[in-house]
Amino acid sequence: MGVENLPRSIALARADGGALAVRIVDQRRLPESLVYRDVMTCEEMIEAIQTLAVRGAPAIGVSGAAALALYAANESEATSSACLVSELETIASSVSSARPTAVNLAWGVERALSCAREAACESVSARDVAKLLAGDVQAMIEEDEAANRAIGMYGAALLGRGSRVLTHCNAGSLATAFYGTALGVVYSAFEQGKIERVYADETRPVGQGARLTAWELGRAGVPCTLICDSMAASVMAAGKIDAVIVGADRICANGDTANKIGTYGLAVLARHHGIPFYVAAPASTLDMALSCGAEIPIEERDPSEVSPCIPEGVSVYNPAFDVTPAELISSIVTERGVFAPSSIMEADRACSE
Numbered sequence: 001m002g003v004e005n006l007p008r009s010i011a012l013a014r015a016d017g018g019a020l021a022v023r024i025v026d027q028r029r030l031p032e033s034l035v036y037r038d039v040m041t042c043e044e045m046i047e048a049i050q051t052l053a054v055r056g057a058p059a060i061g062v063s064g065a066a067a068l069a070l071y072a073a074n075e076s077e078a079t080s081s082a083c084l085v086s087e088l089e090t091i092a093s094s095v096s097s098a099r100p101t102a103v104n105l106a107w108g109v110e111r112a113l114s115c116a117r118e119a120a121c122e123s124v125s126a127r128d129v130a131k132l133l134a135g136d137v138q139a140m141i142e143e144d145e146a147a148n149r150a151i152g153m154y155g156a157a158l159l160g161r162g163s164r165v166l167t168h169c170n171a172g173s174l175a176t177a178f179y180g181t182a183l184g185v186v187y188s189a190f191e192q193g194k195i196e197r198v199y200a201d202e203t204r205p206v207g208q209g210a211r212l213t214a215w216e217l218g219r220a221g222v223p224c225t226l227i228c229d230s231m232a233a234s235v236m237a238a239g240k241i242d243a244v245i246v247g248a249d250r251i252c253a254n255g256d257t258a259n260k261i262g263t264y265g266l267a268v269l270a271r272h273h274g275i276p277f278y279v280a281a282p283a284s285t286l287d288m289a290l291s292c293g294a295e296i297p298i299e300e301r302d303p304s305e306v307s308p309c310i311p312e313g314v315s316v317y318n319p320a321f322d323v324t325p326a327e328l329i330s331s332i333v334t335e336r337g338v339f340a341p342s343s344i345m346e347a348d349r350a351c352s353e
């Protein structure tokens with residue numbers, strides 16, 4: 001039992017014949033089946049991101065860089081590193097725009113481009129640039145896990161013994177390279193004997209809580225109660241929650257935070273009930289270029305996610321995220337410590353050192 005019993009959501013691998021592959025857990029198949037899928041091309045990775053086969057801000061950040069590494073290794077016929085860089089710059093925007101809200105995706109793509117440009121300046125061959133890109137994806141995977149374990153350590157210190165935590169969506173190991181952000185705090189606190197129970201919102205319409213968080217916590221042996229999103233208010237009113245911990249897809253310079261749709265409502269409820277509301281996220285989720293949450297692009301997804309049967313003449317609104325104002329957030333937990341939302345720019349500087 002424990003977090004080590006969880007699969008790695010994304011890893012580099014070699015397909016039959018030795019070609020570079022990115023091996024992902026196909027999260028659309030959970031909780032019924034744990035299915036791994038080898039992604040071999042840039043287009044396949046874009047499709048995996050758009051269909052939520054791979055999902056979660058940090059995980060799609062790694063996937064964005066991996067998309068370029070797959071192109072360089074398996075698709076490009078460039079005869080020079082300069083030509084390869086030019087090709088990568090051409091496809092980069094199609095990867096970054098696969099999902100607009102999580103800043104991690106654009107961050108991962110830009111990191112891969114920088115890696116390729118720097119290598120090309122060293123006059124290495126296109127083949128060697130491809131190898132360096134794959135190596136940097138592996139480094140991102142390792143860095144993300146380390147960041148999540150640090151987030152877990154700092155976040156666990158905020159919780160007392162016997163804590164009952166409410167979480168939303170899945171900000172677990174599946175949503176990252178490994179260990180998770182919000183659930184990383186849970187796993188660290190659980191190892192310290194601090195977690196009595198986790199209440200997991202099912203998180204309509206896609207059900208990341210019911211399908212993924214409940215599956216993770218069950219597999220890790222963490223006591224979990226699955227609730228409908230509409231039950232969160234009553235559970236808080238009944239005094240069953242000591243803290244709310246969620247992930248993030250983009251955190252602005254003033255601390256406003258985009259996360260899965262329904263997060264904002266939880267923050268309002270937590271404030272009403274005097275319950276601390278924590279956001280857990282790595283530096284790759286910070287976007288200091290945006291001054292406030294109104295600037296965050298919110299992805300709208302297919303109406304069929306809300307219901308397979310939409311009555312004629314009825315429209316559907318399906319935003320995948322909402323924005324929680326900084327004033328409703330108690331603290332933001334990063335790999336460099338716990339920060340007040342108003343001090344998140346300090347966190348960005350600390351994480352960049």
Ligand SMILES: CSC[C@H]1O[C@H](OP(=O)(O)O)[C@H](O)[C@@H]1O
Pocket residue numbers: 055056057058168169170171172175176180181182208246247248249259260261320
């Ligand atoms: C640590 S994952 C962050 C964030 O990403 C998830 O969105 P999605 O399932 O659509 O990829 C959710 O908002 C998580 O909180």
